[in-house]
Amino acid sequence: MSVAGGPKWRRRKEARPGEIVAAAFAVFAEKGFAAARLDEIAARAGVSKGALYLYFETKEELFHAVVRDAVAPNVAQVRAAAEAFEGPFADLVRALLPMMAARIAGSGAAKVVKMVIGESRNFPALAQHWHDEVVAPTLSVLSGLIERAQARGEVRPGDPRVHAFSLVGPLMLGVLWREVLEPVGGAPVDLQALAAQHVETALGGLLAREGAAA
Amino acid sequence: MSVAGGPKWRRRKEARPGEIVAAAFAVFAEKGFAAARLDEIAARAGVSKGALYLYFETKEELFHAVVRDAVAPNVAQVRAAAEAFEGPFADLVRALLPMMAARIAGSGAAKVVKMVIGESRNFPALAQHWHDEVVAPTLSVLSGLIERAQARGEVRPGDPRVHAFSLVGPLMLGVLWREVLEPVGGAPVDLQALAAQHVETALGGLLAREGAAA
C-alpha cells in the first residue's frame, strides 16, 4: 500500500538470511516443525515465499539453520565460564546454575528444547546435532568438574554423570514447566528462586560432609 | 487374500475402540500428532480409515482418548501408594522414586510426555488435560508429603514445591534422555541406577541433619 512511490521491495542479499532465520525461529517455536507454514515465515520476514528458496533448499534445512543459530553462542559461554573457574566446587555450582537458568530463560533456548523434543522422531538428524553440539559437551564439562571435585574429596563418590543429572534435572524440569504448563494454567515457576534453593539442596547431598566418617 | 472363504471382516463393536486407541498410541508416539497418518493408524488397528470415524469424531479427539487411556491408571496407583505409606519420609522417597521410574519407563508414558511437550502449543487443550489430571495432582501429593515431613522436622525448610522439583527433576531428565537422545547416539541411561543414586543425593540435601543446629 505504499502509495507514495517507494519501491515495492529492495535488494538486500546480505540481510535476508538472518531475518528469515529469525522469523522461522519464531514460527517454529510457536507451532513446531510440521505445523509451521512457510507462508507465515515469509510474511514475518517481510518477504515472499519464493524468496525463502533463494537462501534455503528446503523447509528442513531452514529448521537446521534455526537450531544452529539460536543455540551455539550460549553453550560456548557457559562452557568457558565453567572451565575458567578456579574456586571450590560449591562456589562454582552456586554461580553456574543460576547462570544457566538465566541464559536458558532469556534466550529462546527453552523453545528450541521443546521443538527438538517434539520433532526428534521425525528429524533424528536434528536431535543428533543437538546432542553432539549442545547436550553432550555441556554434560561432559559438568561431569568432568564433578569428577575432579571427587578426586579432591569435595564431592561424595558416585557416577559423576548421575550427579550431573541430579544438578541440572530440576532446572530443566522448571524450564519445561514454564514452556508447556504455565500457558495452560500451571502455577508460575520462578526459575531463579528454583535454581537458588535447588543448588543448596543438591550441594547438601553432593558435598562430602566435613564431620562425617566416610 | 483369504481365499479359503473366511469373512472379509468381522463385527466387533466392543473391541474396536481399544484396538484403535492402542494403534493410535503407537503411531502418535512415533510420529507426533501432526505427522501421524490416519491411514496408518487404521492399518495397524486392522481396520479401514472410515471405521475410525465410527468411534471418534476427529483426529484430535482420538489424540485425547490416547492420552486419557495411556496415563490415568499409573497416576492413580502412584498416588495411592504415596498416600498409604506410613513410615519416615526417607523410606517413602526411597520406595517412591524407583517405582515412578519403573512405571514411566514400563508403560509408554514417556512417549506421551514427549508427545504432549511437542504438541503443547498446537493443542493447548491437551496440555491442559495433562496438567490437570496428571502433573498437578502428582505434584500436589508430593509437595504435601514434603510439607508434612517438614512439620515433623524431618525435612529442611524451603518451598515444598521446589523440593519436589529437586526430587523428580533428574528422573524426568533421564526419561527424556532415553526417549530423545539415546536413539541418536546418546550414552545409555540406566533409569533404576539413576533413581537409586539420585534419591540418596536428594535425601542428603533434603533431610534435616541430626547433629545440626537448625
Add this chain to the structure above:
DNA sequence: GCTATAAATGACCCGCGAGTTATTACGCCT
C-alpha cells in the same frame, strides 16, 4: 540515462491426507 544482472515476486502445480458417503456384507433374531 541505458542496459545487463540477479533479487524478489506471486501465481501456479500437484501430491497428500483429513474427512465423507454410497455401498457391501456380517450376524443376530425370529
Add this chain to the structure above:
DNA sequence: AGGCGTAATAACTCGCGGGTCATTTATAGC
C-alpha cells in the same frame, strides 16, 4: 432360512501447503 439393522469398507472430495518458475523490478556499471 432369510431378512434386517448396522459394522465396516473403499473409493471419493477437497482444501491446504511445500515447492516451482516465468515474470517483474531494483540497482550496479558503463
